[in-house]
Amino acid sequence: MDQVKITFLPDEVEVEVAPGTSVLGAAGQAGILIQAPCGGVATCGRCVVRVEEGAWEPNDAEKRLLPADELREGFRLACQARLSQDVVVFIPETSRIAKYQILVQGVESQVEVEPVVRKVFLRLPRPSLQDLRSDLARVIAGLGGPPTRFASDPKMLADAARRIRASDFQVTAVLSGSEIIEIESGDTSSACYGVAADIGTTTLVVYLVRLDTGEQVGLAAGPNPQARHGDDVISRIQFAHTDPDGLGTLQALVRDALNRLIEQARRGAGVERNDIWEFVAVGNSCMAHLFLGVSPDGLGMAPYLPAFSSAQRAQAAWLGLSINPRGRVYYLPGIAGFVGADTVGVILSTEIYRDGRLRAAVDIGTNGEVVVARQGALVAASGAAGPAFEGGQISSGMPAAPGAIDSVRINGGVKFTTIADAPARGICGSGLVDALAELRRIGVVTPNGRLLDRAAVPGLDESLAARLLSEDGEASFELVGKADGAEEPVRLTAQDVRQLQLAKAAIAAALSVLLARFDAGPADVEELLLAGAFGNYIRPESGLAIGLFPSIPRERIRPVGNAAGAGAKMALLSAPLREKAEALAGSVEYVELADQPEFYERFADNMTLAPAAEGAGR
Amino acid sequence: MDVVEQLALAIINGKRDDAKSLTEKALADETEPKRILEEGLIYGMGVVGERFKCNEYYVPELLVAARAMHAALDVLRPVIVKEGIQPVGKAVIGTVRGDLHDIGKNLVAMMLEGAGFEVIDLGVDVSPDKFIETAKEKNADVVCMSALLTTTMTGMKDTIDAMVAAGVRAKHKVMIGGAPITQEYANQIKADGYAADAASAVDTAKQLLGKA
Numbered sequence: 120m121d122q123v124k125i126t127f128l129p130d131e132v133e134v135e136v137a138p139g140t141s142v143l144g145a146a147g148q149a150g151i152l153i154q155a156p157c158g159g160v161a162t163c164g165r166c167v168v169r170v171e172e173g174a175w176e177p178n179d180a181e182k183r184l185l186p187a188d189e190l191r192e193g194f195r196l197a198c199q200a201r202l203s204q205d206v207v208v209f210i211p212e213t214s215r216i217a218k219y220q221i222l223v224q225g226v227e228s229q230v231e232v233e234p235v236v237r238k239v240f241l242r243l244p245r246p247s248l249q250d251l252r253s254d255l256a257r258v259i260a261g262l263g264g265p266p267t268r269f270a271s272d273p274k275m276l277a278d279a280a281r282r283i284r285a286s287d288f289q290v291t292a293v294l295s296g297s298e299i300i301e302i303e304s305g306d307t308s309s310a311c312y313g314v315a316a317d318i319g320t321t322t323l324v325v326y327l328v329r330l331d332t333g334e335q336v337g338l339a340a341g342p343n344p345q346a347r348h349g350d351d352v353i354s355r356i357q358f359a360h361t362d363p364d365g366l367g368t369l370q371a372l373v374r375d376a377l378n379r380l381i382e383q384a385r386r387g388a389g390v391e392r393n394d395i396w397e398f399v400a401v402g403n404s405c406m407a408h409l410f411l412g413v414s415p416d417g418l419g420m421a422p423y424l425p426a427f428s429s430a431q432r433a434q435a436a437w438l439g440l441s442i443n444p445r446g447r448v449y450y451l452p453g454i455a456g457f458v459g460a461d462t463v464g465v466i467l468s469t470e471i472y473r474d475g476r477l478r479a480a481v482d483i484g485t486n487g488e489v490v491v492a493r494q495g496a497l498v499a500a501s502g503a504a505g506p507a508f509e510g511g512q513i514s515s516g517m518p519a520a521p522g523a524i525d526s527v528r529i530n531g532g533v534k535f536t537t538i539a540d541a542p543a544r545g546i547c548g549s550g551l552v553d554a555l556a557e558l559r560r561i562g563v564v565t566p567n568g569r570l571l572d573r574a575a576v577p578g579l580d581e582s583l584a585a586r587l588l589s590e591d592g593e594a595s596f597e598l599v600g601k602a603d604g605a606e607e608p609v610r611l612t613a614q615d616v617r618q619l620q621l622a623k624a625a626i627a628a629a630l631s632v633l634l635a636r637f638d639a640g641p642a643d644v645e646e647l648l649l650a651g652a653f654g655n656y657i658r659p660e661s662g663l664a665i666g667l668f669p670s671i672p673r674e675r676i677r678p679v680g681n682a683a684g685a686g687a688k689m690a691l692l693s694a695p696l697r698e699k700a701e702a703l704a705g706s707v708e709y710v711e712l713a714d715q716p717e718f719y720e721r722f723a724d725n726m727t728l729a730p731a732a733e734g735a736g737r
Numbered sequence: 738m739d740v741v742e743q744l745a746l747a748i749i750n751g752k753r754d755d756a757k758s759l760t761e762k763a764l765a766d767e768t769e770p771k772r773i774l775e776e777g778l779i780y781g782m783g784v785v786g787e788r789f790k791c792n793e794y795y796v797p798e799l800l801v802a803a804r805a806m807h808a809a810l811d812v813l814r815p816v817i818v819k820e821g822i823q824p825v826g827k828a829v830i831g832t833v834r835g836d837l838h839d840i841g842k843n844l845v846a847m848m849l850e851g852a853g854f855e856v857i858d859l860g861v862d863v864s865p866d867k868f869i870e871t872a873k874e875k876n877a878d879v880v881c882m883s884a885l886l887t888t889t890m891t892g893m894k895d896t897i898d899a900m901v902a903a904g905v906r907a908k909h910k911v912m913i914g915g916a917p918i919t920q921e922y923a924n925q926i927k928a929d930g931y932a933a934d935a936a937s938a939v940d941t942a943k944q945l946l947g948k949a
Contacts, residue, residue: 157917158887160887160917160919161919161921162916162917162919179920179921179924180919180921183919183920183921353886353887353888354887356888357886357887357888360888419835419886419888419889420834420835420836420886420888420889421835421836421837421861421862421889422837567795567797567798568795568797569792569793569795570792592791594792613792614792617792617795620795620796621796713837713838713839713861714837719839719840719843722840723796723797723800724797726795726796726797727797
């Protein structure tokens with residue numbers, strides 16, 4: 120059957136695809152990323168495109184999610200259309216996956232550099248009739264161990280004889296633990312690099328470091344392109360399960376994106392690909408499976424079992440990573456269920472277990488992990504807050520990209536800031552929490568989460584009251600309207616408030632359940648660490664005001680940046696810390712919240728939008 | 738305001754202890770149990786449902802109202818059974834196999850009870866066979882299924898297919914709900930009904946039984 124031609128505007132990119140391909144799929148083939156948080160099952164309505172030529176009849180889902188006037192103008196959902204004839208499609212900015220605000224700095228602790236992968240320069244004694252040792256035995260003797268201590272393989276030895284003689288018996292051995300993974304001519308010991316990667320559901324970050332000195336020489340970050348198959352891990356697990364090439368597709372997407380970031384980082388630092396000898400990664404359980412090409416099927420259904428949770432090792436060549444093909448890959452261990460290596464990375468880098476105090480760490484990313492520690496004991500759970508804190512399922516919600524409102528104050532009027540100071544086109548997590556806290560403060564949202572109408576707030580300043588709207592029975596507060604210069608108004612609807620209530624209740628309840636394991640309550644937390652991008656940008660006062668955080672003094676709340684990535688770096692640079700990570704992972708008690716009978720009660724109790732100390736949380 | 742009206746108010750306001758004592762008082766005053774049920778409990782929960790629909794009430798308010806309703810129902814139930822008062826309908830409800838989410842499902846169960854249904858809650862991770870067996874055993878009018886994950890919602894299709902295979906599809910109405918569920922999906926798997934939330938679930942259930 121003939122191919123179908125699709126032209127994308129304003130990119131002016133044309134591709135030919137098989138008939139029956141969706142616009143979303145065709146865009147992916149053209150290298151254009153369209154948002155599809157729900158994974159293309161027609162529940163989110165984000166993948167809106169305008170068909171300029173070749174419009175098709177809207178289906179039921181399109182009629183449900185798009186208003187009639189938009190349908191008339193040719194707007195359709197990219198995930199729904201199955202192409203059968205040539206079309207020209209315009210993709211609005213608001214439907215694209217934009218460059219994100221990416222958090223890359225972690226809180227660095229001092230690490231003694233003694234990596235697993237390292238180079239040793241050896242001046243080998245020349246062979247003679249009195250010294251008939253083989254090349255390999257000579258190298259091993261040079262490394263100082265008994266012959267049995269070092270492992271090697273024939274592939275590594277393939278070119279060894281030539282290399283050793285080419286530099287007159289002065290060679291550099293590349294070691295991974297006690298395995299000799301390469302022998303290089305001459306002294307290349309200062310050309311030894313490693314990559315630490317944080318493979319997030321939404322964002323990828325790679326750090327390029329020198330393995331001899333520990334110095335970071337490069338850094339690159341970008342969105343995780345698996346997002347076209349769903350914003351959340353469940354959608355991607357579903358895709359891997361139902362599409363015959365699903366797992367392979369997802370693995371290729373993340374590998375290619377990581378390779379691009381590695382290239383970017385190394386070119387910026389003038390580092391050769393073959394001088395990068397190890398790739399150490401953290402990420403949640405689902406990300407680990409997809410990266411390593413392991414089916415995540417077990418994670419999709421109760422009781423949510425990963426295929427593995429221990430640390431995994433591989434050779435770079437097996438995974439097609441853009442480092443030395445004989446380089447090694449190490450994926451930190453996870454804990455259980457969805458709580459994976461990224462949480463272990465957070466525990467490792469924050470040393471939350473170390474001083475015995477009751478401390479908690481929350482990573483409000485796509486998944487929402489919570490860890491509590493006291494006296495060296497650790498418990499963890501996945502709060503499954505859902506996408507609300509990343510702007511998902513919020514009417515004007517968007518990820519932290521240019522144009523996202525990221526802070527809000529109501530003082531006279533509505534004052535706000537946006538990322539990159541770009542014109543406001545939506546609101547992201549930190550902005551949402553601020554907005555909610557402010558609306559609570561001025562009495563427009565009740566502690567029970569109800570958005571009041573004008574009549575119910577008689578004392579409110581007129582300019583603010585005028586922002587309380589009601590359209591088609593849906594109440595909303597307009598943060599930025601056309602009068603303020605916005606192209607599209609940014610509003611917080613009554614339903615948005617409810618979504619945020621659910622999300623914050625999930626996190627607060629998860630924390631509450633874990634604290635109960637230590638016979639403690641929210642007010643007993645001596646330090647609360649906020650990991651992840653959201654943790655860094657959120658204003659703690661706002662989190663406290665809506666009861667997202669336990670009611671503890673503001674000074675006890677500390678953002679720790681990309682603590683997961685910092686943990687990956689530590690494991691890359693220090694063999695003892697890598698062992699520590701493995702020991703920690705094994706010692707954390709995992710709590711399956713769905714199994715806790717009291718989770719339900721705590722969830723309901725924590726829905727109140729008020730500081731937890733006011734009896735709202737438990 | 739008489740005792741039954743006070744009971745309705747206690748339920749609307751989630752006052753569990755008042756709901757219990759008012760029900761006891763109403764019975765002691767020899768009020769007709771049917772009236773207590775219909776004008777007290779069902780009416781009260783009806784108001785709760787309406788307030789939920791217009792966003793005045795949400796999950797927490799539903800929960801406390803339902804707890805109060807249960808407290809009243811616990812007192813009233815033996816009397817209802819003795820008098821032979823029939824429920825509006827019988828519903829079997831559960832979260833499908835492989836899925837452990839139950840908060841939404843619990844809310845639907847509570848609202849159905851509050852509307853006068855007898856509800857048999859099978860809990861979570863319910864297999865198609867369990868749905869079918871229980872529906873048959875209890876002579877259920879409607880089977881309600883909930884799923885929160887795209888990975889588990891196929892359990893709904895599996896259950897319907899199993900019902901067809903067992904020749905019992907026509908014996909029970911099937912309605913579904915949950916975050917990834919849509920009307921289109923319900924049409925696709927030939928469910929009889931779909932509801933987006935606990936309050937409209939009651940309307941849908943009644944419609945399916947011809948008791949709208």
